[in-house]
Amino acid sequence: MTDANTSAPVADDRRFIRNLATGMAIILVAGFVVQAALGRSSFNAPLIVHAHAVVFMGWVGIVLTQVWLAGAGNIPLHRQVGKLAAIWALGLLIFGTWITVAAVQTGRTPFFFQPQHFIVANPMTLCAAIGLLVAAYVMRKQTDWHARLQIASFVLLMGPGFGRLLPMPFLPPYAFEIASLTALIFPAIGILYDWRVHGRPHPAWFWTIGVLIAVTLVARIIGFSPVGEAVYDAVVAGTPLAGTSGLDFPPPPGPPPAPM
Template identity: 50%
Template structure:
């Protein structure tokens, strides 16, 4: 961190550590609320359990890496970093498989257009992976490294915010609303930079710009000419094929329970 005063660097560490725990709190609160309100079930296929374990594991990895970096434990930070890189691959595979399984079963939440759900889950994951890969490439440039990872982690907060926000009341813009919520942490980072140094680190521009580009790509694929054929090809021969790609499913007759087989 050449050219950065020691006091500034310390304040920087504090912001990222506090934010990492705050992100973890959002995830825990979102899924705990879902369980407390009876909208989650442990009676779910093994694929969903594997997905939950791996994604919650990433939250632990991110918090641990942030704390290790703030304490200067670079050796353990690097070793855990390579574990994290492999962990991301598992997240991509499981995330895409779960999304495809839900769409094929015709079990997309009623406040999402099925085609949009099919598109935004994988694109969100690949954006997270891309930002994380860029952070790994920039691992010798601490300020780039931590901000790109930060934006990648923010991309994963959509499902947690979706469980905290009244998304049924936000339709037809439930996805867009949860996406805006994921920008809260990067915006806080930008504000923290301005207060601390009087300028915004360029990594925020790349990170937030990539996030916004993902939103635009989701909308373009959902409502453009490529979306419906993609949906038809991936749901052919399954119950999901009978669900209109660009119509909101009807609300459930009883309470909606996620994770059902």
């Protein structure tokens, strides 16, 4: 069986997508594991932090389940899990935005990000990831596009993983952009694979690159504009941070609290 737009067996592409997504998931999880091992994070966190972790790590599990099912040729079950993914994606949008707002309101923005930029860039990146996921669903019958757009959506969620592996305290004022754009390594790998196997890069990889660069650039422009300032002021209104500048970097945190 071959895809209408490629010359190599679909199974070969499925195995590549499976392996690429698995590598991405390992990097993403490793970022959180490393921070916990170094004592920089703690399970003694607000409930919203734990809920956010369950939703986003659950999404990593769904992505892995999907690519491994597709890689094994179990398309019927892959489609059934896809129904769960559609519902779960809504949770990503809700909890991803919620945790961002909560972090800014309580002064928990990572100290290498400016809150005014963070409150704009995080939700915008998440919306772009969901948009690519919707595009993958719409093009589900074009398996070459479907698989690569699924990876594209996952690429836009890689920033937090890289942000926990890179030396972020040394990267301001472009720490957010560096963490996000490091994920360009994955579409680059996809381009090399398609070039080697199919003789030409698939256009979905260029859409991935374009969307990631565009949302990162636009988020920075808006985040440092009067619009970004208005968003920040609205988010912190009624909190102890009301009236503060959203462009001031938060102070570095102390050691995490001891377990109760």
